[in-house]
């Protein structure tokens with residue numbers, strides 16, 4: 001898998017901290033970046049087109065940086081995260097500091113976070129969320145209402161070792177009336193576009 005010179009330089013400069021800062025933990029070897037790509041790259045198949053992409057829980061921003069590298073579409077990166085140290089890394093990595101804010105996804109009106117809606121929203125659903133409770137299920141329509149523009153997409157990512165667990169969570173969302181339009185699968189990762 002070939003990398004652009006800019007990405008080569010990034011990997012050379014920051015090494016495996018790019019992955020640990022994205023909460024992607026694997027054996028410390030160059031192979032780790034191959035596994036990362038096999039895990040995350042399939043998400044690109046669901047990006048509907050060029051434009052702003054907001055990663056909810058963007059960590060150090062490396063996933064966004066990779067999407068910009070891998071996707072055929074031109075992406076303008078935005079991100080929120082509750083971890084201010086990781087968010088500071090994202091600001092450095094993506095070189096557009098105003099597009100990144102420290103924010104808890106559960107607090108406030110999502111429209112007020114940036115004062116705008118987006119073509120693509122991505123949310124990695126934490127492994128602690130099961131969608132067994134109405135309150136958890138309610139996060140999805142709230143994010144969609146507040147953030148997804150017309151012709152926009154909300155994409156959810158599930159990083160479970162056992163993909164059946166991801167499908168169980170999706171089934172629970174569907175029991176609450178949410179519909180899945182498309183799916184893409186990576187290594188220990190399942191991505192779904194909500195209709």
Ligand SMILES: C[S@@+](CC[C@H](N)C(=O)[O-])C[C@H]1O[C@@H](n2cnc3c(N)ncnc32)[C@H](O)[C@@H]1O
Nearest residue numbers: 023057058059063081082083103104105106124
């Ligand atoms: C596994 S990382 C995902 C990184 C990247 N988006 C990806 O998919 O590879 C999850 C991130 O979500 C953030 N997070 C957890 N709870 C959050 C919340 N309530 N509001 C905003 N961010 C949150 C964590 O700080 C962490 O950086």
